[in-house]
Amino acid sequence: MKIKRRDFLKGAAGCGVLAAVGQPAFAEAKKKERLPGALGFLYDSTLCIGCQACMVGCKKANNMPVESSDLLPIWENPRDLSAKTLNIIKKYESGTGQNKDQETDGFAYVKRQCMHCADPGCVSACPVSAMRKNPDTGVVTYNKDACIGCRYCQVACPFNIPKFQWDSAFPQIVKCQMCSHLLAKGEIPGCCSSCPTGATVFGKTADLLAEAKRRRQMEPGKYYDFPVSSLDSGKTYSQMAGHYVPNIYGESEVGGTQVLMLAGVPFGKLGLPDLPEKSYASTAENINHTIYKGMIAPIVVLAGLYFFVNSSQKDKD
Amino acid sequence: MSEAKPVGGKVFTGPFLFFLVITLIGIYFLAKRFMFGLGAVTNMNDGFPWGIWITYDVVVGTAFACGGYSMALLVYIFNNGEYHPLVRPALLASMFGYTLAGVSVFVDIGRYWHIYNVFLPWFTNFNSVLLEVALCIAVYIVVLWIEFSPAFIEAKSGTRSKVNKLLIFFIALGILLPTMHQSSLGSLMILAGNKLSPLWWSPALPLIFLISAITMGYTVVIFESTVSALGFKRPFETEILAKLSLVIPILLVILLVVRFGDLLMRGQLGLAFSGDLQGNMFLLENVLHILPLLILASATNRKNAKMLFLSACCLMLGGLLYRFNTYLIGFDPGNGWHYFPAVGEQFITYAIIAAEILLYMIFVKKLPVLPSHGRAKA
Numbered sequence: 001m002k003i004k005r006r007d008f009l010k011g012a013a014g015c016g017v018l019a020a021v022g023q024p025a026f027a028e029a030k031k032k033e034r035l036p037g038a039l040g041f042l043y044d045s046t047l048c049i050g051c052q053a054c055m056v057g058c059k060k061a062n063n064m065p066v067e068s069s070d071l072l073p074i075w076e077n078p079r080d081l082s083a084k085t086l087n088i089i090k091k092y093e094s095g096t097g098q099n100k101d102q103e104t105d106g107f108a109y110v111k112r113q114c115m116h117c118a119d120p121g122c123v124s125a126c127p128v129s130a131m132r133k134n135p136d137t138g139v140v141t142y143n144k145d146a147c148i149g150c151r152y153c154q155v156a157c158p159f160n161i162p163k164f165q166w167d168s169a170f171p172q173i174v175k176c177q178m179c180s181h182l183l184a185k186g187e188i189p190g191c192c193s194s195c196p197t198g199a200t201v202f203g204k205t206a207d208l209l210a211e212a213k214r215r216r217q218m219e220p221g222k223y224y225d226f227p228v229s230s231l232d233s234g235k236t237y238s239q240m241a242g243h244y245v246p247n248i249y250g251e252s253e254v255g256g257t258q259v260l261m262l263a264g265v266p267f268g269k270l271g272l273p274d275l276p277e278k279s280y281a282s283t284a285e286n287i288n289h290t291i292y293k294g295m296i297a298p299i300v301v302l303a304g305l306y307f308f309v310n311s312s313q314k315d316k317d
Numbered sequence: 318m319s320e321a322k323p324v325g326g327k328v329f330t331g332p333f334l335f336f337l338v339i340t341l342i343g344i345y346f347l348a349k350r351f352m353f354g355l356g357a358v359t360n361m362n363d364g365f366p367w368g369i370w371i372t373y374d375v376v377v378g379t380a381f382a383c384g385g386y387s388m389a390l391l392v393y394i395f396n397n398g399e400y401h402p403l404v405r406p407a408l409l410a411s412m413f414g415y416t417l418a419g420v421s422v423f424v425d426i427g428r429y430w431h432i433y434n435v436f437l438p439w440f441t442n443f444n445s446v447l448l449e450v451a452l453c454i455a456v457y458i459v460v461l462w463i464e465f466s467p468a469f470i471e472a473k474s475g476t477r478s479k480v481n482k483l484l485i486f487f488i489a490l491g492i493l494l495p496t497m498h499q500s501s502l503g504s505l506m507i508l509a510g511n512k513l514s515p516l517w518w519s520p521a522l523p524l525i526f527l528i529s530a531i532t533m534g535y536t537v538v539i540f541e542s543t544v545s546a547l548g549f550k551r552p553f554e555t556e557i558l559a560k561l562s563l564v565i566p567i568l569l570v571i572l573l574v575v576r577f578g579d580l581l582m583r584g585q586l587g588l589a590f591s592g593d594l595q596g597n598m599f600l601l602e603n604v605l606h607i608l609p610l611l612i613l614a615s616a617t618n619r620k621n622a623k624m625l626f627l628s629a630c631c632l633m634l635g636g637l638l639y640r641f642n643t644y645l646i647g648f649d650p651g652n653g654w655h656y657f658p659a660v661g662e663q664f665i666t667y668a669i670i671a672a673e674i675l676l677y678m679i680f681v682k683k684l685p686v687l688p689s690h691g692r693a694k695a
Contacts, residue, residue, distance in 0.1 A: 083363075123444075124442075127448035127451055129442040147427075148434055148435065149426045150425075151366035151367065152445075155366055156508035160652065164355075166359075280508050287504055291500075291523075292449065298493060301496070305393075306489040309488045309489050
């Protein structure tokens with residue numbers, strides 16, 4: 001194929017422009033920090049007795065139907081989060097399974113629900129802003145009137161939290177919204193108000209983080225006062241401090257979450273993913289914004305393309 | 318340069334009826350989906366919220382439909398007018414590919430009656446890569462129909478229409494839009510983060526998807542030209558395809574350098590040899606890219622219709638597998654979830670493909686799409 005020099009140059013220039021646009025830039029994005037008013041809860045696996053009262057509290061608070069997955073023993077029923085279950089207590093077991101909060105020959109509980117990320121993948125993903133982060137409380141909410149049911153939020157959630165009503169002709173996405181309807185009335189989320197041991201306490205994430213750090217300083221085996229329901233409820237419960245693994249889950253995972261967790265066994269064993277500090281949302285948005293900032297690059301490229309197409313047509317005339 | 322002419326002939330042929338039956342079976346499952354929900358016909362689940370409809374019909378389908386884009390790039394930007402006869406059939410395939418991808422999205426989304434929300438400014442989220450994809454593809458479908466419109470006018474008036482300024486704008490737009498959304502189809506999976514194997518997850522996803530899509534465009538042109546020649550008993554366009562096919566090895570070298578450079582930089586290439594499904598699929602995907610590169614690097618092979626067709630088939634499979642790997646095979650949400658498409662789900666995809674072929678058959682018979690060679694039989 002013989003390419004005329006002039007044509008080659010034109011082509012090369014056109015290619016350069018396209019490549020410049022297509023080329024993702026790796027400049028660091030401004031990190032999205034937790035909001036000052038961020039609300040959340042602290043789940044302390046060592047205080048959890050697996051009574052599942054929080055699951056009942058959640059169902060009541062959100063008018064959710066009873067669910068049984070299959071012929072499982074009643075404690076393990078339902079098996080996992082679903083479009084009918086927004087909050088669940090699951091169990092880790094190993095070996096003889098006799099010692100609480102011990103990695104070998106032990107068992108431990110874990111509570112799963114939306115983590116209310118500081119920089120949520122679902123909010124970044126949603127094309128129609130059905131997933132929103134409350135600008136004051138940081139609670140991630142869902143609006144069915146906006147939702148088109150594309151399920152990109154499910155793909156984008158590192159914790160697999162949003163669920164879809166697969167068996168409905170008019171389905172919705174379902175997820176924990178931190179009982180926003182109760183928060184509006186000055187109440188606290190159903191799971192926190194129903195927890196008898198203080199394993200799940202409600203509060204501002206900043207205060208919860210301080211509380212988590214206080215617990216890590218405790219001497220295992222000694223008795224301390226633990227707040228019940230919410231940090232400022234005034235109710236406390238004296239309990240023996242457990243052995244904690246060093247990290248606070250949610251402190252820095254994918255840019256930090258508003259729900260925090262403490263546990264006696266490594267979080268990986270409890271089924272929580274090992275995640276980087278940088279949120280995937282910031283990586284994706286960074287690339288997208290670099291390419292499409294103010295739509296300047298696409299408009300420049302369009303003008304360039306118009307010029308090339310126009311001159312290629314003139315050659316023929 | 319040869320003018321485009323309708324192929325003519327009967328519409329209701331054996332193959333036509335075959336594809337019609339498949340389309341009708343698909344319509345049955347479609348009715349079921351709209352009456353009872355996605356769970357009634359698909360195996361998609363909360364771990365795998367996207368199945369073959371997104372992966373094949375949209376992501377692979379639009380990449381296969383990049384012929385119009387790639388040819389426009391070559392003819393109008395690189396100013397190689399000699400390839401002009403290949404533009405219109407490529408454009409037609411692109412038009413159907415994209416239109417049916419749009420239809421698939423409508424079938425796939427759960428709350429389809431809200432689809433117009435993506436156009437409402439108070440709902441749009443400009444941080445969303447999917448919004449960019451949705452708007453871009455929606456506009457591109459319209460642009461493709463406009464780009465193709467001279468064929469309708471010529472069919473009526475019988476004269477070749479001149480390219481006017483407005484059409485030039487749409488041709489330019491028709492090159493810009495796929496550049497935008499084909500790269501964004503890669504960006505989409507950046508948010509999958511830890512759930513996507515590092516063999517495919519990369520900040521370079523948009524760049525790799527873009528280069529791959531352009532390559533697929535030229536590949537599909539070769540494939541379609543060969544299949545049309547066989548199907549409509551027309552002479553092979555080997556001479557022009559031989560020239561065109563030189564572009565492919567060049568693009569493949571760029572693609573492979575970016576792909577492997579990225580894997581080496583992230584230190585993840587070792588996973589390819591782990592012997593598991595993901596590793597093996599990665600190897601197969603790359604064999605399907607390297608093989609056509611080796612074949613098409615030789616000028617003798619490029620002039621051989623069989624070799625051309627063989628490498629086009631390899632590369633189409635390779636591009637298909639790269640997209641399946643990125644969206645399904647390399648995707649693992651953990652927690653024991655798995656996914657394999659249900660029968661009804663598969664049939665809806667087959668119906669989409671069949672409908673595309675049906676429409677292509679009708680259009681080339683009734684409209685001036687394929688170049689006339691004088692020797693062409695009806």
